[in-house]
Amino acid sequence: MAQAVAHAPAHGTNTGIENRKLLMWLFLGSECLFFGSLIATYMVFKFDVIARGVGPFPHDVMINGVLHHGILDIPTTSASTFVLLMSSLTMVFAVYGAQHARPTLMKLSLLATIVLGLVFLGFQVYEFVTFVHEGLTLSTNLFGATFFLLTGFHGTHVGVGVLYLISMLAASMRRNGLGADAGAHVEIAGLYWHFVDIVWIVIFPLLYLMP
Amino acid sequence: MATAAGTLAHHAESGVWSWLTTVDHKRIGVLYGITAFSFFIWGGVQALLIRTQLAVPNGEVIPATLYNQLFTMHALTMIFLAVMPLGASFSNFLTPLMIGARDVAFPRLNALSFWVFAGGAVILTSSFFFEAPGAGWFNYVPLAGRTYSPGQGIDFYVIGLTVLGLSSLMAALNFAVTIMNMRAPGMTMMRLPVFIWMVLIISFLLILALPPLTVALIELLFDRNYGTNFFNPAEGGDPILWQHLFWIFGHPEVYVLILPAMGIVSEVLPVFSRKPLFGYSAIVFAGMAIAFLGWAVWSHHMFTTGMGAVPRTIFAANTMLIAVPTGVKIFNWLGTMYGGSLRFNTAMSFSVAFIALFTIGGISGVMHASPPVDTQQQDTYFIIAHLHYVLVGGAVTGIFSGIFYWFPKMTGRLLDERLGMTQFWLWFIGVNMTFFPMHYLGLVGMPRRIYTYDNDLGWGFWNMFETVGAFVIAASVLLFVINFFRTMQQEPTASDNPWDAPTLEWATSSPPPEHDFDVIPVVRARDPLWYNRDHNIQAEQPTGEHIHLPPPSYYPLLLAVGVSVLAVGPISHIAFTALGAVIAVYGIWGWALEPTE
Amino acid sequence: MAHQTQHAAVAQHGLTPRQYIMLGVALTVITVIELAASYIPALTPVLVPILLALTAIKFAAVVGYFMHLRFEDGLLAKVFTSSLILAILILVALAALFWGDYAPGVRAARGDAPASAPAAPKAH
């Protein structure tokens, strides 16, 4: 089977894990701490806006008998969450295509992933712009600061991922594509992409759904 | 010679350009070493200025603001630009040699780490031309916020540390992969030299500890420049959050500083005791236990911030527990000396001194691990005594031991022993003269970070004494510098294994050829060369097989320039960010497309 | 060197395309459940545990199958999960430290009220 060749295990490593793959997983471990710290900041200040009564607020709250409407747009964000989830699915197929010597599947899936990533970023830009119009900025209150920092850094990661995938797609258009190593290249890009997705899997319920 | 062994692709051997584009781990190690030692002297000069100001009560040598910048930059220089990269110098030079590999897993990434480090060092140090940071090395807010530090100093701190952190992260990832994946046949994990174990542990510590610092730095950057209020109590922020995030990084960081020295000592002691390391596995597991526990103690730097009784108790207990694995190491080193035949040359003397000096620092650490006791010791010279005993008496002493031990391997020359022993005694006396009285001064109430003190507090004598001690240390360091230059002028005469040492780096020539080993050695035991010696096993013969080495590349340098220029945007003009980004993107593309065959 | 690399060949299985799609659908369904749960007032008291549990499942599914971690050498799983656990522990510790000691409510009660009445002992 052609598959066996494309899957050739890394040569000469003691663990049998390819160097770059090990590097990526270690890096993702580091990223856990990075987003962990950002989320910790968010959690530490979670109740501060309510305690101090300085809006805009993330969710509907009653303060001194007055109902303040939450600023978070859950339906829209659910849509963008779905988009990002689907991008993970298309990414899986890009890896699958690369590893099973099906370059067209790989390229189309990469393209789909890029497009979905861009759509997600579009949602985020829209959300940020709306919030700024409604008076939520970095300096309005700690919800603004923690929200923009956390989702902003997630968005930056998505952006970097999109650039990464575009480079990969461009490189795969060359005469000999991504070369013999295509499977590994795309797989490692995929690891990064999925990680960015799971960060959102955590952020979405934490920020948007929990009261 | 090197070329006889394999058909080696040739690269430029000398000249500035060859150093700028090198991806050879040994050369990168040398670059780290020379840069870091220069910064050690620079940090030492700052320390001498500090000591001069404190020599007498109401000293008037250095004004308050400059003094505050000096101790801040002294600590930053010593920690981030001297001791950490000195550790990196050893791990770069030695890791592939000691595990029997031809290079690290990602040679270009390795070069990038160095150049990004150089960029960060330039950024941080250049602050002296504008305004140096002056809020202490742990940079507590709100003092470090825009309101109370309106100048640019703190921005240099933030940018400099972020860039340096990036460099360390890349290096740590690289070394973790190298050690896990690139070992010679037979080099199982439990045969790894202890030094390599320590490098691996440090790599994990850095990979996991740097992100919280980065997040703290980003939040401070935003607070200072983009209007957020993470640390501003007036708007609901909390200065304590900075302390937590900083020390979540900061405590693992101190183990990053000490573990290389512990690794060095574990290599040197057996060689000059002429017997195997006592309790190898205990030492390795103790190293892991230290690294593991090191995550659960950070708040011991915050015992006086008004934490509740429960967290204080928990953090105190965890902190004290670290004495247990560390004690295991100390006693195993003593066990290594026990029954040996100790040859007290310079390398060995520094290693034995390490045991004594580090223990003193460790014990004082356990003393202020008790929160009630710490309320009397925190922010006094007792802490300064502790930190210098572990850092100077520990880390730097260990590093000197390593320099004397591996110098023949690195340069083919043996450092002069007479100068070496004189340096050692000056060092040992100077360190104790400078830092031991600090315990006493702390206990009689001298706070740290004061540029002046009154005559009638009874601190004058010992401060003068310490200042004299600091100059004794300087004399010692000066002797080393002289020794270095004198030795380098001589012909390389060192044999492959002048110490009859057991580890793989001594199986190749001194200095090693560019490809490290003519034939990758096979490892049969924990002390491979001793095993081979005792079992009369000859080294494998070269096969003439083609040895592939990665070609030099200027992309790491270019990319590092891009990153550094990009980073100074927030403290200069946004145009720099744009320019840096362009350079960086170009660098990445060139890097990705550059053939490595 | 061959002996070192042999066991690597066993790795690299993964799911079939069909299974991937099924998993994608399942993840979407879980997301919908999360969303729905957050809109049902009756669930409010148990919403946090529900969300945490569902998030954990999604997380594990993506990491395990999309990222192939289930089929990789155990070392990778160890590296990643230990990092993740550390991150979670630190997050929990910080939340506990701040909510326990310095939470806004606690702060207001302890702090800005002038200390005319004997303040409660600061036992965490």
Add this chain to the structure above:
Amino acid sequence: MDDTRWARARAQTQRFLPVMALAVVAVLAAACETNLPQSTTVIEGSHNATLWVPYRMVFILAAIVFVAVMALTVIFSITYRERPGRTARQFHGNTRLEIVWTLIPIIIVTLISVPTVNAIVAEAQPIAANALRVDAIGHQWWFEFVYLDEKVTTANELHIPEGREVAFNLKSVDVIHSFWVPQLAGKTDMVPGHVNDIKFTALRARPEPYLGQCAEFCGTSHANMRFRVFVHTEADFAAWLKSAAANGANPASALEKQGQEIFMRSACIGCHTVQGSAAAGKVGPDLTHVGSRTTIGSGILVNTPETLEKWIANSADVKPGSKMPPMAKSDGGALSKEEITAVAAYLSGLK
């Protein structure tokens, strides 16, 4: 070949040793200092007494470990020195020993933990019913003390009764400071946005003050942020409270009168309070009884009319970074030399 080299080096260093020993003795003889007003080992307050229990325990155990490790290092270094005919014994470890030296530190650490936890619990006791309540507020670079029930405000010099608990709320208006009177109590930080607390009982009244010092780096003049604590008998304290609650004294001479006028029409009143006058500023220390303080500038200058003049003329001269602007005309202020003399006289009279 290396052998002769290092043997020679060793001979050299050995000649050096007696000289060193002599030096050590000489130095120790020269260093006998008895007056240590900020020493943490002098116990004059209940807080310091509580923490002295683990403190002492820690010291004793530390000394034992220190002596043991140093002794082993030195003994091994001497006994197992390389010598003709010696060969190193080859062994790899010893599990029983390994267990022993794991257990010993565990025992030591447990011994330290017990008094530690006891002291932490003792610190967390509720405040005594008759406690004196004081807000201690950190400013860059001075301390403000507000007696909550007595409604008295003072700065840099704290007066308390002996034998009665004093309970502090520790606050800060700007950056983090730390409240520390080594002989009475360990330190606790003053963190903006938080209110920390510390309480202690001074064990005895004495004429000379206890020295306090800010113990968290707080900027330029952190070194100059000191304060004094006067411990009185209960009766003396009551008298002090009474005088401290009174309005600022009226000027007693023409010069003082002139000084008062200048003070009241100058920038001073924007920052300083003199009770019973128009001066009600809150930026700087309360000056109602500044004349009765022994020091000014948070404990860095003895309080005399001359030092007051110097301070008012340009406080940054004596205290780098001082937040009080220079007042002398020569330094960009509004007051002439004579005017400053008058103001200083007025302030000296505010007993």
